[in-house]
Amino acid sequence: MSRNLPDQDHLIRMQEDLKRALMKDPSEIRWSMVIDVSKCIGCHACTLGCVAENRLPPGVVYRPVMEMEIGRYPHVRRRFLPRPCVQCQNPPCVKVCPVTATYRDRQGVVVVDYNRCIGCRYCLVACPYAARTSDFGEWYTRGTPDVVGKIYGRMAAAEGYEAHPATEYGRRWPVRRSGSPIGNARKCHFCLHRLAVGMLPACVTTCIGRATFFGDKMDPESLIFSLLGSPRIFRLKEELGTKPAVYYLS
Amino acid sequence: MNTKWFNFLMTAAVLGLAAGSWGMVERLLYGLNPVAFGSYVPWGLWVACYLLFLGLSAGAFLVTIMTYLFQMKRFEKIGRLSAFTVLIALLCEVLFITIDLGRMARIYQFLLTPSFSSLMTWMFVLFNAMLILYFLKTFFLLREDLVQAAADRKRRGSGIYRILALGRVSYSTSDRLADEKRVHILSIISLPVGLLFYGTNGAFFAILMNRPIWNSALTPLLFIVAALLSGGALITFLIHSYMRDEELERILGKTILFLLVVFLLLEGFQFFVGYQSAVTAVVTSLDLVVLGPHWWTFWIVHLVVGSLIPLYLLTARRHNSTAISWACFLIVATFIAVRYNFVIPDLAVYKIEGLEQAFVHKRLDTSYVPNLNEWLVSIWIVSLGMIVFLAGTRWLPVVSSGKGGPDHG
Numbered sequence: 001m002s003r004n005l006p007d008q009d010h011l012i013r014m015q016e017d018l019k020r021a022l023m024k025d026p027s028e029i030r031w032s033m034v035i036d037v038s039k040c041i042g043c044h045a046c047t048l049g050c051v052a053e054n055r056l057p058p059g060v061v062y063r064p065v066m067e068m069e070i071g072r073y074p075h076v077r078r079r080f081l082p083r084p085c086v087q088c089q090n091p092p093c094v095k096v097c098p099v100t101a102t103y104r105d106r107q108g109v110v111v112v113d114y115n116r117c118i119g120c121r122y123c124l125v126a127c128p129y130a131a132r133t134s135d136f137g138e139w140y141t142r143g144t145p146d147v148v149g150k151i152y153g154r155m156a157a158a159e160g161y162e163a164h165p166a167t168e169y170g171r172r173w174p175v176r177r178s179g180s181p182i183g184n185a186r187k188c189h190f191c192l193h194r195l196a197v198g199m200l201p202a203c204v205t206t207c208i209g210r211a212t213f214f215g216d217k218m219d220p221e222s223l224i225f226s227l228l229g230s231p232r233i234f235r236l237k238e239e240l241g242t243k244p245a246v247y248y249l250s
Numbered sequence: 251m252n253t254k255w256f257n258f259l260m261t262a263a264v265l266g267l268a269a270g271s272w273g274m275v276e277r278l279l280y281g282l283n284p285v286a287f288g289s290y291v292p293w294g295l296w297v298a299c300y301l302l303f304l305g306l307s308a309g310a311f312l313v314t315i316m317t318y319l320f321q322m323k324r325f326e327k328i329g330r331l332s333a334f335t336v337l338i339a340l341l342c343e344v345l346f347i348t349i350d351l352g353r354m355a356r357i358y359q360f361l362l363t364p365s366f367s368s369l370m371t372w373m374f375v376l377f378n379a380m381l382i383l384y385f386l387k388t389f390f391l392l393r394e395d396l397v398q399a400a401a402d403r404k405r406r407g408s409g410i411y412r413i414l415a416l417g418r419v420s421y422s423t424s425d426r427l428a429d430e431k432r433v434h435i436l437s438i439i440s441l442p443v444g445l446l447f448y449g450t451n452g453a454f455f456a457i458l459m460n461r462p463i464w465n466s467a468l469t470p471l472l473f474i475v476a477a478l479l480s481g482g483a484l485i486t487f488l489i490h491s492y493m494r495d496e497e498l499e500r501i502l503g504k505t506i507l508f509l510l511v512v513f514l515l516l517e518g519f520q521f522f523v524g525y526q527s528a529v530t531a532v533v534t535s536l537d538l539v540v541l542g543p544h545w546w547t548f549w550i551v552h553l554v555v556g557s558l559i560p561l562y563l564l565t566a567r568r569h570n571s572t573a574i575s576w577a578c579f580l581i582v583a584t585f586i587a588v589r590y591n592f593v594i595p596d597l598a599v600y601k602i603e604g605l606e607q608a609f610v611h612k613r614l615d616t617s618y619v620p621n622l623n624e625w626l627v628s629i630w631i632v633s634l635g636m637i638v639f640l641a642g643t644r645w646l647p648v649v650s651s652g653k654g655g656p657d658h659g
Contacts, residue, residue, distance in 0.1 A: 047609065059288060059613030066604030081604060092459065098370035099359040118359055119282070119352015121292035122370055128460035130602055133289035134352060136282050136613055183281050183352030236602075240459060 010210050013223045014200055021216035022198060029107045031190050032217040033204075034227045035082050036249040039211035042067060042080035049206030050084075053191060055166040057176075058138040062131075062188035063203050082212065084203065085110060085131040085188035086236060086244030093123035093132065102185070108245055109190050111169060114180040123185050128237050129244075137182040167193050190214070217245075255491075260640050266633030273626025282352050286621035288613030290605075291597045293350070295620035298589040299628050300346040302480070303635075304451055305585065307339035307380075309481020311444050314387070318437035324498060328489055333388045334648045335485065335639070340381050342635040349627060369454045376447035383440045390429045390436070395647030397421040407645070414646075448477050455592075462532045463524065463596040472516050479509040480585040483560075483578035490575035492649045503574035507564040510581065514557060531599055538595040543617075547587040556584030594618060 006013075021029050042065055050056070050063045063084040070077050091110050094102055101116035102123055124132045141162055146155035165173040165181065170193045176182065191201035199205075204214045215224035227233070232249045276284045287294035310332040316322045317329035325332075348354050360374045393415060399405055400412035401419045412419070452473030455464040486502040489495055521540075524532045539548050560577035567573030598616040600606050606616070643649050 059611045061609045061611075061614065064605065064608030066602065066608045068604045083602065083605075083608075095367050096370065096458075098365055098368040098374065099356075100363045100365040101359070116356070116359055116363060117353065118356045119354075120350075120370060121352065122368070124289055124292040125597065126458050126460065128601060130290060130600070130605055133614070134282070134292060136285075136288070137280065138283070138613070178281060180353065185352075 010213065010223060011200070011205065014204065014213065014215055015198075017215040017219060017222040017224070018195070018200060019198060020221070021219055022195075024216070024219075027106045028218060029216045030218045031087070031107050031109055031195070031245065032215065032224050032228070033084065033087075033190070033201075033246045034213040034224055034233070034249060035246065036211045036213070037079065037081055038249065039209045040065070040080040040082060041209050041211075042078065043208055045206045045208050046082055046203035046212060049202040050188070053166060053194070053202035054168055055162065055164070056186075057135060057162070058140055060133045060135050060138075060186050062133075062186070081248070082203070083129060083131065083236070084190075084246060086129055086242070086246040087188075087190065089243035089245060090241060092126040092128065092240075092242060096122045096126045098122065105192075109192060110187070111189055111192070112185055112187060114169075114173070114184050117180070117184040119183040119185065121185060128240055128242065132185050132187045135181050135184055135186050137178065169193060170196050256640060256644060259636065263633045263636035263640065266629045267637065270626045270628075270630025270633055273623045274630045276623055277349060277627050284621070284623040286624060287618055288611075288615060290600070290614055290616050291594065291618040293593055293597065294618060295590070295624045295628060296346050296350040298586060298593045299631070300343055300350070301451070301589040301593065302586050303339045303343040303346065304448070305477035305480035305589075306484050306582070307336045307343065307481060308444075308448050308474075308477030309479075309483065309485045310335035310339065311440070311448075311481065312478060313485055314384075315437060315441055315444070318387075318433050319441055324501070327493060327495060327498070328485065330388070330391050330648050331488060331492060331643070332485060333384060333391055334642055334646070335488065336380075337384045337388050338635050338639045338642070339481075340377070340384065341638070342631055344377065344381070345631045345634070346628075349631070369450055369457060372450050373447070373454060376443060376450055379443045380440070380447050383436050383443060387433055387436045387440070390432045392647050393418075393429055394421050394426060399647070448474055460601055461596045462529055463520070463535050466520070466523075468516065468520060472513075472520070475509060475513045475516060476585075476588060479506065479513050480582055480588075482506050482509060483581040483585075487575055487578040487582060490571060490578075492643065494571070496571040499571040499574050500569065503564055503568060503571075503577070506574075506578060506581070507561070507568075510557065510560060510564070531601060534599045535595040538598055539591050542595070542598075543619075544590075544594075548591050551584045551587040552591065556581055556587065 044065050047061065047063050047065055051061070054062060056062065063082055066081045066083055068079045068081070070079055087108060087110050089104075089108065091104065094104060094110060097103075098120065099116055099118055101113045101118070102110060103113075105111050119134065121134055124134060139159075139162055141155060141159045144155075163176045165176055167173070168181075169189065173181070191199070191203075194201060200214055204212045213224055213227055215222040217224055217228060219225055227249065228247060230249055233247050234250055235244045235247055285294065313325050313328055313332035314336065317325040317332070348357060351357065360371065364371045364374075366372070396411050396415040397418050397420065400408055400415045402408055405411070449470050452470030455461070456466060456469035459465050482502065483506050486499060486506060489499055489502070521536060524536045539545075560580050563573045563577035598618060600616060
């Protein structure tokens, strides 16, 4: 086997890293993500995986993939840059929240307390990465036609799916009517509800190019730890001093 | 203000309230779903209106400070009216900012879990302090007349005056002296509170490092000047409408002229520095103001109608109180364009390259135009403010010549 090929699938390795991290005291964990932009093919599977996992309504997105066209015809190429919440260690959104509804948890993830958020959107304005979106109570199924005579109850089923929010932050949220998280700020939380049960974030498992890596950067045996030593590593808008926990490989 | 104008304005306000009710009902039933702003332009018309009323309260605030703290006799006549104006402007402000909250029923969280690292918390604290101070100040200023009206059994609505006077039917000289002292103490407190309040509102925007136009030491200064300009213009216009004091109007006219020139200079510096810095995000935001789809709000509404015409009236017709009043009216009526062009353009520029094509949805777009719902809700709040203001000036002893000074009794 070539020396360049890993002897183990990255997902298996990260799964093992995750299992090891969960054995630790939670306050000793620092979840981090590394995205290899040279591997990203812009398939948007992570975006959709995230939308499905967190049952995000229209207009709410946690992990868009940004596309840039570089060069001039005929020497043109496209570059893709997935942008989850970069989980700043010095988060501007936390400082501006007037009711302490958003804060860094023990594992370094910036979270939103949906039951405390007043929906002032100051955090959306303060985030330099535009990583927060507000839930305006939109529905995919409202206002869309249901073709009569096809599959009976299809719309009802779809509505039922949309009406039941995901177990974000490990909590069961009430049926989607007018209560939270409608009216709240929402953001990527590294799928904390999946991590709690030993599963990698949805964007990591759905990445078909194996471009997204995840783990505890305090664990010297983890894959993420070894990637952070790469000379290709960089962070978005580093000059702002926000110290993101999401790194990129150029 | 004569009865004809009063009836006209009251009818317009009632009609505005009725028309705006549709928007309010939608807002209360469906939350923020009917609005046009989204996640990339998270603040819209209502925040611009909040800033407008913030400014309108500032001019009246300054007059009350000059009257009741520095005891400047020249302003005695408008002391009560100014205190009442501050109160109404603050009420409109709080309505605009509350209606803008995604979960407004949770406003109590400011008391339960405040974060003092956030300037919004300080705005909440200072706003409430101002509201309480001006509520008390207005009450103590009006109390003597309220008690007299309550004691006059033949007077229509004496029962209401009795409620407003908290049941009192007698008012002695010692009561008057005590109330004067109270008003003076409240004015002493309201000076630092007010200055902090108006300054904090500017700093609220200035501290955001990712917003290149706002993130400037000039912003709080610009806010204070803008507030004094629009608020001063409002109070000058009100003097002309309610009590006609040509000399006072001329003095205020000169002040407004000075503030307008300073404001335009500061605005000019903002554009000069922004364009000279040649930072893409700054230039794009400034371009949006001067060349964007709403260019006319800057060039025509703000510069021509709201600045150049008032400049002409305040200089060439500076001895004519009606011209001064018209200049002030134009400044107040067009100042929403200034606030709009402050709030929206910095938000309406993608701060990360490629974001615009990443996920297409109307809530993830930077092109924002206020929709009918936002306008209706705004009309509702402004109409409500107008009704309370007009009713107050009609039936409360807010406007009474010769009264309202530090020795208001």
